[in-house]
Every structure is written in C-alpha cells, then in structure tokens.
Amino acid sequence: MNHPQPPETSLEPLAPGQRLPESDRKEFGPEALAEIQAIMAKYPDKLAATLPALHIAQREFGFISLAAMKAVARAIGIPEGHVFGVATFYTMYQKAPVGKYHFSVCTNISCALRGAAQLLEKVCEKTGVKPGAGPSPDGMWSVEEVECLAGCGVAPCVQVNHDVYDELVDEQKLIEVMEACKRGEYRPWAQ
C-alpha cells in the first residue's frame, strides 16, 4: 500500500523492442553530460553515478519520467532496468510532474506534536492541491507529505523545493512563504 508512485508512463508499459514516441524521448545537453562524466570519473565504479545522475536528470527535465531514466542509463552506460529500480526506490525522485514550488511538509511524530497535521491541511487549502496529486492547474504549487526532515526541534517544518527549511511554520508564516514564492525568492523546482 505504501509503494512508491510508478512513473507516469507505466500505465501503458512498453512492449519488448518498442520505443518511446519521438516526442517523449529525452537527451541530456552537453553540459549535463560532461557533469555526469565528471561524476563517473570520481568513483571506482561507474554504477555509483546512478544517484547523482538521477538528481541531474531531475534538475534538467523537471521530473524522472521513463524517458529521463532511459537518458540516464544511456549517459552512464548501464542497463535501463537498473536505473528504473533505483529511481523507483527513492522517494526524492519525483516520478510525476510537480509544481514550480513543491512543498514538502513533514508530518512525522515530532512535527505532528506541534501541529503538522493541521499545517498540512492549511497548505492544501491555500494551494488548492492534494498531497501527491500533482501540480495545481496553474503549475505553481504541489504538495507532498514527507517523513522526518530532521527539523524536529523547530517543528513544524516545511521544505520548499530544495531550499533551506522553513521552521516553526504557523498560518502567518505559511502565507509569508507563499508570498515569497510568488515574488521568486525561492529557487524554482527545475533549476
């Protein structure tokens, strides 16, 4: 019941030998490829570049689609199945599109004791999206319920994209954070 979300294309699995439609294929730019090559050179085994390369793919393509996984496999020169297995294991690789500002709300015990459940409801109400249900119609917001962010002493805490946590978030603070997002003070998701 708690399995990671499958990638968006798995509703129509590819038959053996079938290729993704041209429009869905993804390829890394030369800079990203050079970055992945540099990472591969740092480790004794090129397989170790899988996780960093997936992070780069997420930055480049916005989320880890099946096409992005295939691009990673090609860039490193490892089986596509391995990349698929790794990408679906880790929750930070988003397998479906997210909004420009992605809210990760911790609802684990320490945060819950200080009102994280109520905060999550507030976040959903203000952004108009459900946790894990994709971005809002304008593509601005998405919300995810995550496990412990290691901000227990300053709970409840929220992470917007990959920025420094916002701590001790109450309703007032949440409005401030959302205003700051609208002003562009946070790094947008895919950058």
Place this chain on the structure above:
Amino acid sequence: MVAIRTKPDHHTYTFPGFGSEKFPNLMLRGAGDLDNWHLKVYEQKHEGYVAMKAALKMEPVAVTEEVKASGIRGRGGAGFPAGLKWSFMPKDTADRKFTRYLVCNGDEGEPGTFKDRVILEYNPHQLIEGMIIGGWAMQCVTGYVYIRGEFLWLIEKLEVAIQQARDAGYLGKNILGTGWDFDILVHRGAGAYICGEETALLNSLEGRRGEPRVKPPFPAVKGAFGQPTTINNVETLAAVPPILRMGGAEYAKIGSPKNSGTRIFGVSGHVKRPGIYELPMGTPMNFLVEELCGGSSTGRKIKAIIPGGASCPMLDEKDFDVPMDFDNLKARGSMGGSGGLIVMDESVCMVQATLRLIRFYAHESCGQCTPCREGCNWLEMILHRIEHGQGRMEDLDLIASLTPRIGMRTLCPLGDAACGPMDSALQKFRHEFEHHITHRTCYATGSRLLSTVGAH
C-alpha cells in the same frame, strides 16, 4: 555561487553553565554563528586541525589505540565502540592489496533526531578533521560522506569546506609531507530512511537500491566497492578531534563508566525550549527535560518520552529519572539510540502516536525481507482500524503475537525498530488501546496527530 544559509536558525544551542568543567563544550563550538563554518574561524577559535597535525605524526595504530582508550561508543544508534570498529579493518596497512574506505553516515532520518545537521551547518571542518584522522588511522584512500538528499544546502556548504581544506593542504596528495593521499567525496542520498543502515548505505553509495546486505561479510571485510570499509556516524567522527586533543584517557573521564564522552541530545515535542543540548553521557533525563528544556510547554503533565529517536521503546513517568547512556537506558527496557528525545504530554492519544510511528516504518521498509515488509503494513492496518473505531479486543493479542515475529527476524534493525515503540506503547498504555476499542474514541484528546488529507 555557493548557497550559504541566510535564514535565522531557531534552535537553541546553549544553557547556563554550558562550556564549564561540568558541561564541556566539545561538539557545539560556535553553533548558532553562521560564519563559524569557515576554515579560518575553525583554526583560530576552536583549535582547528591541531589534533590532525598531532595524529599524522603518530603511528596509525597508536591513533586507533587512543580512540579505543577514549571508550567512545558509536553515536548513530547501536552504541558499538568506535575504536573497536576501527581495529576490525585489515591490520597490514603496508599491504596494498586492499583499498580501504572510510564512510561517514550523514543520512539523518530518524524521527526526533536532528544533531548531524548542526555539525554540518556550523562545524563541518570538525567532521573533515575527524575523517582525516580516521582515514590516517586506517590508512584509507577515500572518505565518502553520505548525506541525505534534503540537506542540499549543507552538501553545498560541506563541498566548499572540503575545498578549503584541500587548498590548505589537509586533503589531497601527500598530506603535510607524510606521503599519504586522502580525499573526501560527498554523496547525496535521495530520501530513504533505510539508507541510514550501514550496508544499505553502502548499496546506495554504489548506486543501487538501498537494500541492506546479508552480514557477514561485514563491511570491515567487504564494504564499499567490495573493499574493507568502516562506517561511522557524523557525530562519532566529529568527536575524534576532541579525543585526540585531550587524550583518550582524559576523554574517558567525561560521562558515566563505559559510556564516555559528551553527546548531542535533541529535544522535540511538548517542551518549552526544544532544541540541541550537548551533555555528558549519563545525565538524568528529567534534568534535561525539566531544567534545561523548561518542562511541559502546554502546562499539562508529560506522559511519555521516547529517549533516543523514534525506534526506541517509550518510557513512562516512572522512568523519567533514567541516566541517559546506552547501558542505563537498556536496563530500563529502552535504547540510547541516536539521542533524540520526543516528549509527549497528556493530551496525546497513544494509539494515534503509535499509528503515526508505525506508518513511518511501513512506508520506509525497503521491502526486501518479508517479516518487516508485511508485518509493518499489518501493524499499520490493525492500528488504523483501532484508531478509527473499528477495533476488536482480539486485535491487541494479534499485535502482541505479531511483533515477536518481526523483531530479530529481519536482515537489518528496521523491523526491530518498528517493534520497539509498538510493544512499549501496548505494554505501558494498554488501557488507552482498550478504551479506543470499547468506546470507539480516543482516551486522550487535545493533540490531533493525523491529518484528514492525503495519508500516503
């Protein structure tokens, strides 16, 4: 452009008397000061890299002996003596057959634990120094720091700090003329609690799914990339420079017998001043909670405390005086864990609290072995129906029969970790579970822990 934290930090790091003889400040020097992470500040203010220079003049074996003499026990959770762990590495350091690795575990994901981020935020050089000393003691070629993916800003900061150390000649080729090469690489995780387990961490480092490996072979024999590897927690490695600076025997005098040194405790939940406190091991729990943290923040009585991160069995009122070290907590039926205290007051429904914890374990189970994968999900389902007023009295017996079939029957301690809070809650607060079943509602109301949207 390097991202440096610019937001104010709301943690409290100090208390009256901190830094004195009784409460030595070894790990949190300069915590709270956002400029403290620079190499220059660390060298000028905090005796930085003094211990490393001394260690590089010693024989590698002598360094390990010094750490052994300090008696420091691993701060990650299991409390295994760190010096002993180091000595498991292949002895023959002149033999070039092996490439030895040192791995630092910074995958801080245990609910209630938030100590490693403080070290990475304010004292990254203390960790780097500790890794260089550890690398020298075991003659490693590379140190990997595995940091959870959410800490992106800390990873960026640590990479700059490592570059500063490289520029100063403390990392790289022929360090300080010893002819020894060592470098540190930062590896970013991607959000999996299980990667805090050492062999799962190694798999993740190698670019695989974070599934724990079968032991033996232990990492000291066959670890990262098939080579001998030692894995230590961030806090353990950051404690090495103070040990070398003051000498192992002197360090062993701090704290309680067999549990030497200071430890960073993180207090969260219903207390007035939650935050990070560095205290000698063996400090009584009620001193920390009542005196330093100011007691209950809500005015209600404190009902239960989880003493070392979410995987430790809960303690109730009669055990609040326990001295916080590995042995004493074990004697009271709990664990030292990772030093994160979660304080719950009377308004917390223990069924909800346990359900929230078990949901975490069900979510984070890697799915490799059956008892944990199936058992945690079943525990969640049973608790879910009790919480929502559909429980039966037999469910309590079902839970009691289920936990011994998960604990100690899995490859890694995640299954045991789920059983700790479950068993203790059922044993100590059984009346709340029974009340839930007979009255179909919570025994304690006032703190709602579960949201009505999107239970994942």
